[in-house]
Amino acid sequence: MLYQTHSPFARKVLVFAIEAGLQQRIEVIHHETSPTNRNDAIFAANPLGKVPVLVLPDGMTLYDSLVICDYLDRLHEGRKLIPHKAPKRLHALRLHALAQGMCDAGVLYRWETARRPEPLRYPPLAEGQKTKLIETFNYLEASLDPKHPITIGHIALATGLEWIEFRALADFKTGRPKLSQWYEEFGTRPSMVQTRYSGQTHD
Numbered sequence: 001m002l003y004q005t006h007s008p009f010a011r012k013v014l015v016f017a018i019e020a021g022l023q024q025r026i027e028v029i030h031h032e033t034s035p036t037n038r039n040d041a042i043f044a045a046n047p048l049g050k051v052p053v054l055v056l057p058d059g060m061t062l063y064d065s066l067v068i069c070d071y072l073d074r075l076h077e078g079r080k081l082i083p084h085k086a087p088k089r090l091h092a093l094r095l096h097a098l099a100q101g102m103c104d105a106g107v108l109y110r111w112e113t114a115r116r117p118e119p120l121r122y123p124p125l126a127e128g129q130k131t132k133l134i135e136t137f138n139y140l141e142a143s144l145d146p147k148h149p150i151t152i153g154h155i156a157l158a159t160g161l162e163w164i165e166f167r168a169l170a171d172f173k174t175g176r177p178k179l180s181q182w183y184e185e186f187g188t189r190p191s192m193v194q195t196r197y198s199g200q201t202h203d
Helices: 008-019 040-045 065-073 088-115 123-143 152-166 177-186
Strands: none
Touching (some): 008 065, 008 088, 065 088, 065 152, 123 177, 152 177
16 A cells, blocks of 8 residues: 555555454555655556555555545455445444545645745635634534444544644644543554654655
């Protein structure tokens, strides 16, 4: 798998693989990617130039993270992390979509507050993306079930929240005890401990 140590989307797949007991079947190769710094090896595998990319034994490449996780979930005999039937499937995929959107908003917020040259930043866009983050945190505090069996949605959420903390984008803990406790407990899982974020974006 073509990977990046500071991508929440790539880490989601690796945590998923560990939770599914498939880590020994996957070779992880780190690649630096950036919208402003072309990586030819990644573009050769994914025309979008993004990680993660899973290269199958026959040479076929899979992307994005949800497609890869769906493929991996069919390779093990344990409890499926993407349930097959509604309503469990819908709940898992909806939480995944929320976590994915949270990370997308975080990426845009980071561009407008840290990565884009300061004269080119657009503060209203930054505030709009931060609002999405805060609303998501508040929704999770009110609705997240800490006893729910782990699904792809929980994996995406945990890796997404830790990325937000890693990048110091927004505080999701203060005033949100349920979300904070769930996050801290999930973070002790071996799959999370083994895959901590590291490194910086190279533009």
